[in-house]
Amino acid sequence: MSDLVVVGGGLAGVEAAWQAANRGIKVDLYEMRPEKMTPAHKTSNLAELVCSNSLRASSLENAAGLLKEEMKKLGSLIMKIAERHQVPAGGAMAVDRERFAKDITETIENHENINLKREEFKNLDAEKPTIIATGPLTSQKLVNEILNFTDSKLLYFYDAAAPIVTYESINHNKVFRASRYDKGTADYLNCPMTKEEYKRFYQELINGDVVQMKDFEKQIHFEGCMPVEVMAKRGAETLTFGPLKPVGLKDPRTGEVPYAVAQLRQDDKEGNLYNLVGFQTQLKWPEQKRIFRLIPGLENAEFVRYGVMHRNTYVNSPSILKATYQLKDYPNIFLAGQITGVEGYIESASSGIVAGINASRLLIEEETLTFPEETAHGALSNYITTASPRNFQPMNINFGLLPPPEDKNKKKVPKKEKKAKQSEKALSSLENFINENSLRLA
Template sequence: MNATIIGAGLAGCEAAWQLAQRGIGVTLHEMKPHKMTPAHHSNGFAELVCSNSLRSDQLENAVGLLKEELRRCGSLILRCADQTRVEAGGALAVDREAFSQAVTDAVRSHPNITVVEGEVTHIPEGEVIIASGPLTSEGLSEEIAKLFPNSGYLNFYDAAAPIVTFESIDMDHAWFASRYDRGTADYINCAMSQEEYQAFWKELCQAEEAPVHGFEDGRVFEGCMPVEVMARRGEQTLCFGPLKPKGLPDPKTGKEPYAVVQLRRDNAQGTLYNIVGFQTHLKWGEQKRVFSMIPALAHAEYVRYGVMHRNTYLDSPRLLDAYYRVRGQERICFAGQITGVEGYVESTASGFVAGVELANRLLGKPPVDFPRETALGALAQYVSNESVVDFQPMNINFGIMPPLDHKVKGKRNKNAELSRRSLELVDALREKL
């Protein structure tokens, strides 16, 4: 029994691991290092090309619930993330290089996984999971398009935030804290006065963008919007978004600044920090010029500037079922952001579900049906829900899960109860995995 997986990102590695752990021989194709994309910088598997944060780790948050479901189900990605985590308050953030190395080592050393380097331009025969990611190569994209002659792709653009060195941050204009003192004080908070913010905002709106073929503001996914696009929507937009000062009083004054730019640790050593919410496709020189107007970053040293790159995803409600299989061609599955799930953990979840379903099918076992009351099931059913007309990438959220059958006072309490319900269902299904 064998299966082929295309792509060694988060989804591909998770799917490969689940299959291999169940005794299925896996051929894992990865085009790096022979062919790289503008967003990739290393040869390792499961490279995190945007933030190093897997977002909230709290069960009152839907992505925190999804992480816990994956942990209980034996996820490789979550195991490696927990092993390489860095302090980030209530979030799960990782040392991206150590994380990638941990995943790479685990996958390459598994006796049931054979890694084949080089670009795939034809869909192989047999059982296949295509986890080629949002930066699928043109050759493979053309082959995938042939599967859906009457549908086609939807394209959107994604952006990565800049990373600066800790030693270049002016801490006279910044301090360590987490918003509302939740968790440990792991974020560097860079204060801006009203005058400083207004000058910064004007320059940001006028800054020169790097050329991106076919880019339109209206096609940018709201969850990963370039900071300059957000700024152009109004002077106060950033102050209610990534520069929100609420819950972050300046210890020097005891008062909340007009705006606060947050930096999050990007490696375990704490030598690198990324600028939270500053995904951008400005020219590199413009990034340095404009972002230097933030007082704490006036002399910042950039180890990576923000970049803009193309993302590709399927019109999945018309094309895929709840196991991420192609309708009518069930030997072919998709996993990861190409399916329209948005986010690192969500991509991992899709790879997990696709891998487990394929393994069970090859072993002659019934599929594991995660109900919509679970985060794993809710995400898979959203992606495959034919009633969704204007399909766009989706992060996991409690809104796509059925409500409780009883009232619970308070949002956090209600979310905690939704998570409790979900984890009970997941625990009951674990023996079928």
């Protein structure tokens, strides 16, 4: 009989099972393929990469590179196998996806503490330590089970997310802080547009290149989550009555109401990240960067997340999840992977590492751990559990989630140097955390 149930054989589930099994925990790992396939998967292999074969940048001046380095220090199976099947990709890490998935499958199948069960998991037991890591295409039966343990309002089926930029990359000489009609506190950054600026932006927006959705991702566009470019095509002035409505927003520098206003709303508690309100979109990522930089104040905006609209089952983690990846009301149940609101291959895998470690500690009656916020692992778990529940959006790892490096001299530090310092601090903090809690694999 198993000590721990892990549901889902993707990157998060594989890492969670691996971490627990290497700590002597008996694991039942459920993967419904090939008994029941998803619309995206093509094989029955574990950790199948269904989109790109890239695990993104490797440099420590890139947050993805930092996250992967932390994963290595924590004994990541994904990183171990990825290095074995790496293919040329410049400064990024990419893998031969077939060999990568096949190797992981065989490694898991041959682990003495893992029992791979090729069947759909249907019944969630609050008393049984369980990690749900079923990804964005969670089966309807399991969705219904999750709904038994969470409020139905806290489970989303489509990821309609607006782009997010860093605060420091905004040109604050062109934006002003205010709330509409000066109601409450001045919580929004407002980007005023002249008629000429708006017309240019509008033309580029309606002619931008969009991502074609797959059949299983297609949806009816509800008024509340319509792609901004679709809304724009209703008429040249439609946006000025919608997300770019200027009413109640007087530019303090001119004393006048602008022709149009794009609003930015704080996205994290530290105020390092801001999202473009109402700008959920299906534009391709290079197009988003090009077109949204036409908005005054965003000429040099650094995008830490681009807008997306696709099929993605995920929970409202700030409302229901602890930074240990446990449900607040059901501590035996952990979530990991994209269902938590982390976005991307390595982010999913890293959350599986944390969930696997903490589920193991729960089983041996040790305290579950919250990773330090200055590490990439801790920054991700901190974001998904402390972001605004009203506006929660899935997130990739980025340096905007980590505390900025201390600058005692208050000098402007070059971006690369700043990121290198953040990585150095993160790895040092993780090393101390590993040593203090004896986290290295046996």
